[in-house]
Amino acid sequence: MSDEQRFAIHDKWISAARNFLARAPDDEGVRILEFFTTNAVIAAPTSEGIATLERTRTPQWFVLLHLLADDLEKVPALSSSLYAGSAAQFTPTTRLMLLKESEKYTDAYKAVLLLHEGRHALRTLVDNFYPDGPLAVAREERDTHDFQNRLVTKYGGAPYKTILEREIRRRLKKTSRLNYRPGHDFFSYPVEEGGMDGIFGVAPSEVERQARCVHLEMHVSFTIIARYFKGNITEQQTRCYLWYLEHHQKNL
Numbered sequence: 588m589s590d591e592q593r594f595a596i597h598d599k600w601i602s603a604a605r606n607f608l609a610r611a612p613d614d615e616g617v618r619i620l621e622f623f624t625t626n627a628v629i630a631a632p633t634s635e636g637i638a639t640l641e642r643t644r645t646p647q648w649f650v651l652l653h654l655l656a657d658d659l660e661k662v663p664a665l666s667s668s669l670y671a672g673s674a675a676q677f678t679p680t681t682r683l684m685l686l687k688e689s690e691k692y693t694d695a696y697k698a699v700l701l702l703h704e705g706r707h708a709l710r711t712l713v714d715n716f717y718p719d720g721p722l723a724v725a726r727e728e729r730d731t732h733d734f735q736n737r738l739v740t741k742y743g744g745a746p747y748k749t750i751l752e753r754e755i756r757r758r759l760k761k762t763s764r765l766n767y768r769p770g771h772d773f774f775s776y777p778v779e780e781g782g783m784d785g786i787f788g789v790a791p792s793e794v795e796r797q798a799r800c801v802h803l804e805m806h807v808s809f810t811i812i813a814r815y816f817k818g819n820i821t822e823q824q825t826r827c828y829l830w831y832l833e834h835h836q837k838n839l
C-alpha cells in the first residue's frame with residue numbers, strides 16, 4: 588500500500604463524514620469534523636512500529652492509522668485483542684486513533700465511527716480531558732453516545748424513529764413480564780436491528796452489523812431511562828454504560 592493510497596483512504600472517510608453532516612446538520616458534528624481534518628496526522632506501520640507520513644501542523648495533533656489487514660501482519664502489537672476487537676479506537680495517552688480499514692463499512696457508518704472517535708480526541712486534545720478509571724470513561728462514553736444518538740436520529744429521520752420505538756416497546760414488554768424493578772439486568776435484552784439497512788444501506792460486514800446493534804441497544808436504554816426513570820438521568824445512563832462495559836467488554 589503506497590502512501591498516496593493511504594491519503595486517498597483518508598479522503599474517503601472525510602467525505603463520508605461531510606456527506607453525512609450535509610444530510611444531518613449538527614453544530615457539534617461540524618466542529619468535530621473541522622478538528623479532525625485540521626489535526627489528524629496520517630501514519631503507516633513500519634517494521635519498528637508506526638511512523639507518521641506528514642508533519643504535525645498543530646499542537647492538538649493526533650496520529651491516525653487507517654488500519655489495513657496487511658498492517659495487522661506487519662505490526663503484531665496491533666493484532667492484540669484490544670485493537671482486534673474494535674472498529675475504531677482513540678487512545679488518549681498515545682494520541683493514536685485507529686480506524687479499521689480491514690473491515691468494510693457503509694459510508695454513513697464510516698461517518699458515525701469517525702465522529703464518535705473524533706469527539707473523544709477533541710475532548711482530550713482541546714478540552715484536556717483524560718478520563719481516569721472506568722467511571723470517568725463511562726461518563727465520557729455516555730456523553731459521546733448521546734451525541735451519536737442525536738446524529739443518527741437526524742440522519743435516519745422517521746424510519747429510524749420507528750425502529751427505535753419498536754425496540755423500546757419490545758424491551759418494555761419483556762421487562763414488565765419479568766416484574767421488572769430498576770436494576771442492571773434490565774439492560775440484558777439484545778435489540779433486533781431489522782430495518783437499519785434501510786437507513787445506512789446493507790451492512791457490508793459483521794463488524795458494522797454488531798456496531799449498529801450496540802448503537803441501538805444504547806439508544807433504546809438511554810431513551811427508556813430518560814422517559815421512565817426518576818432522579819439524575821445522566822448519571823443513570825452512565826451506570827447503564829458501565830454495566831455494558833463490565834458485561835460485554837465489546838467495543839462501544
Ligand SMILES: [Zn+2]
Nearest residue numbers: 703728731839
Ligand atoms: Zn467511544
